[in-house]
Amino acid sequence: MWWRSPSFILDNRQQQQPYDTARGDALSIPLSSPLPPSTTMADPNPNPNPNPLTDKISAYYQTRAAHHGVVSSDWLAQAQAAVGHLPEGDDDANTTDQGASSGKPFSVIDEFNNWRKQPDLAEAVAAIRALAAVIRNSQATTMMELEIELKKASDSLKSWDTTSISLTAGCDLFMRYVTRTSALEYEDFNSAKTRLIERAEKFGEISYKARKIIAMLSQDFIFDGCTILVHGFSRVVLEVLKTAAQSKKLFRVFCTEGRPDRTGLRLSNELAKLDVPVKLLIDSAVAYSMDEVDMVFVGADGVVESGGIINMMGTYQIALVAHSMNKPVYVAAESYKFARLYPLDQKDMGPALRPIEFGVPIPSKVEVETSARDYTPPQYLTLLFTDLGVLTPSVVSDELIQLYL
Amino acid sequence: MEFLCTAKKKRSFRVYVAEGAPKYQGHCFAKDLSEEGFKTSLITDSAVFAMISRVNMVVVGAHTVMANGGIIGPVGLNILALAAKKHGVPFVVVAATHKLCPLYPENPVVRLNELKSPSDLLQFGEFSECMELAPDSSACVLNVVIVNPAFDYVPPPQLINLFITDIGGHNPSFMYRLIADYYSAEDLIL
Numbered sequence: 001m002w003w004r005s006p007s008f009i010l011d012n013r014q015q016q017q018p019y020d021t022a023r024g025d026a027l028s029i030p031l032s033s034p035l036p037p038s039t040t041m042a043d044p045n046p047n048p049n050p051n052p053l054t055d056k057i058s059a060y061y062q063t064r065a066a067h068h069g070v071v072s073s074d075w076l077a078q079a080q081a082a083v084g085h086l087p088e089g090d091d092d093a094n095t096t097d098q099g100a101s102s103g104k105p106f107s108v109i110d111e112f113n114n115w116r117k118q119p120d121l122a123e124a125v126a127a128i129r130a131l132a133a134v135i136r137n138s139q140a141t142t143m144m145e146l147e148i149e150l151k152k153a154s155d156s157l158k159s160w161d162t163t164s165i166s167l168t169a170g171c172d173l174f175m176r177y178v179t180r181t182s183a184l185e186y187e188d189f190n191s192a193k194t195r196l197i198e199r200a201e202k203f204g205e206i207s208y209k210a211r212k213i214i215a216m217l218s219q220d221f222i223f224d225g226c227t228i229l230v231h232g233f234s235r236v237v238l239e240v241l242k243t244a245a246q247s248k249k250l251f252r253v254f255c256t257e258g259r260p261d262r263t264g265l266r267l268s269n270e271l272a273k274l275d276v277p278v279k280l281l282i283d284s285a286v287a288y289s290m291d292e293v294d295m296v297f298v299g300a301d302g303v304v305e306s307g308g309i310i311n312m313m314g315t316y317q318i319a320l321v322a323h324s325m326n327k328p329v330y331v332a333a334e335s336y337k338f339a340r341l342y343p344l345d346q347k348d349m350g351p352a353l354r355p356i357e358f359g360v361p362i363p364s365k366v367e368v369e370t371s372a373r374d375y376t377p378p379q380y381l382t383l384l385f386t387d388l389g390v391l392t393p394s395v396v397s398d399e400l401i402q403l404y405l
Numbered sequence: 406m407e408f409l410c411t412a413k414k415k416r417s418f419r420v421y422v423a424e425g426a427p428k429y430q431g432h433c434f435a436k437d438l439s440e441e442g443f444k445t446s447l448i449t450d451s452a453v454f455a456m457i458s459r460v461n462m463v464v465v466g467a468h469t470v471m472a473n474g475g476i477i478g479p480v481g482l483n484i485l486a487l488a489a490k491k492h493g494v495p496f497v498v499v500a501a502t503h504k505l506c507p508l509y510p511e512n513p514v515v516r517l518n519e520l521k522s523p524s525d526l527l528q529f530g531e532f533s534e535c536m537e538l539a540p541d542s543s544a545c546v547l548n549v550v551i552v553n554p555a556f557d558y559v560p561p562p563q564l565i566n567l568f569i570t571d572i573g574g575h576n577p578s579f580m581y582r583l584i585a586d587y588y589s590a591e592d593l594i595l
Contacts, residue, residue: 394578
């Protein structure tokens with residue numbers, strides 16, 4: 001749901017009214033989610049902005065900040081606390097495995113959260129594993145019941161965080177992949193269930209291995225002596241660069257700082273460990289350094305039907321600059337991120353907000369643009385590296401049809 | 406050539422041929438065309454931008470068609486494509502399906518180009534004028550470096566308007582489909 005009006009005065013008047021209704025809005029993320037708050041939230045928010053939209057803080061980006069934020073002492077303390085939770089989570093899964101009727105009922109959200117806490121695992125893969133666990137732990141005795149349970153679990157996962165595109169797309173694709181099989185024609189329910197579990201595990205494996213495939217495909221495009229500009233902390237892009245570094249290619253990387261998540265700092269840490277020469281740029285310095293750059297590499301939060309991508313705020317800007325200077329923009333995205341969306345402009349997607357702190361208190365009348373992501377149209381992208389192969393943006397809609405049909 | 410001959414049966418038109426240094430194959434082509442009865446004009450490569458406003462369409466052949474719809478062709482093609490784009494002239498590529506290639510042009514300047522002998526540009530006799538003897542050795546040092554690339558890469562999608570293949574006319578963004586049809590998936594993932 002999006003709203004925009006030609007006049008910001010009207011906007012302001014409207015803001016006063018839905019302030020009360022936003023509290024009861026089903027879309028607002030419950031703040032009691034079992035999630036260690038990120039470092040930026042740990043600081044007392046110096047911005048006393050009575051903006052009702054702060055209720056809808058995107059949990060997806062909170063997670064990413066939690067995974068990718070620079071380690072600070074607050075974070076370490078929270079990490080210790082989180083590790084303390086983890087063994088209990090495993091016990092829960094074990095007891096329900098044995099079909100014990102005591103103990104709390106199997107919750108897909110809990111399972112999902114357990115998987116999600118591993119920083120190496122993409123969110124959609126965590127969701128897929130959680131859904132596979134749903135099948136395993138299901139008490140259903142007929143196929144219909146199992147499918148309904150699966151659908152319910154998938155819906156609850158999707159509604160847990162409505163802003164995450166890869167989560168929604170991953171759940172949808174999982175449902176299609178698993179249930180669209182002729183093996184469901186078995187008379188014996190148990191063997192059909194086993195078959196479903198096998199397919200679910202296989203899908204999880206494919207998604208997990210997608211990063212390696214993408215890294216392999218993109219090796220040809222990194223030549224000796226090239227300069228790569230990277231934006232946002234994408235684990236896929238990191239894998240690509242790691243593989244290139246390990247095959248002894250000589251290249252250097254420019255990292256944008258990536259406010260407010262400090263993704264650039266984190267990425268430059270990782271690259272420094274690989275002995276790749278890294279240079280940090282503030283986000284505004286991209287156009288300044290673009291002439292030295294040979295190619296731009298970004299990941300994606302979601303790939304949409306038009307062939308464009310949704311990624312961290314700032315990607316659109318960089319793509320525009322690269323396009324105007326004739327530099328190729330390469331996107332590395334796994335296939336489960338392909339979503340059935342077609343945004344027509346920047347505000348067409350649901351809002352995903354991140355609190356931004358400026359370090360100094362801001363007067364309450366000043367608004368802050370806190371959106372965490374933007375949409376890059378396909379004409380500014382050169383190629384997409386996916387586990388389905390190397391694609392041009394115009395091919396994406398074809399692949400989407402094949403995936404979703 | 407065949408393309409133009411078949412077209413001649415239905416329409417009448419002038420043909421401008423760029424001479425295509427350093428091989429000057431344009432000269433032979435223009436001669437063949439005039440023997441077939443076309444109204445032909447021969448221009449130098451540098452005159453392409455000047456003459457482009459007088460033409461309605463640019464037709465070229467290609468050496469290969471890449472997976473993203475770009476083409477590799479004889480050197481000078483990129484200039485022609487840029488000139489056509491600037492003046493809004495349609496750029497049509499005539500290429501049969503046996504020219505399709507599943508590779509993507511990663512770094513076309515380096516990877517997909519061949520440097521040919523500089524003798525095309527400069528006669529060996531003239532070399533001696535460019536060389537000078539290094540004071541402390543008897544070897545000859547060449548003062549001038551001669552680069553003679555054989556191929557040119559034309560990037561889609563802005564520059565190429567239409568592909569004419571033996572199975573019909575297509576958009577450059579459709580080329581990947583033909584490649585997927587003609588090549589098996591194992592060929593595509595290198």
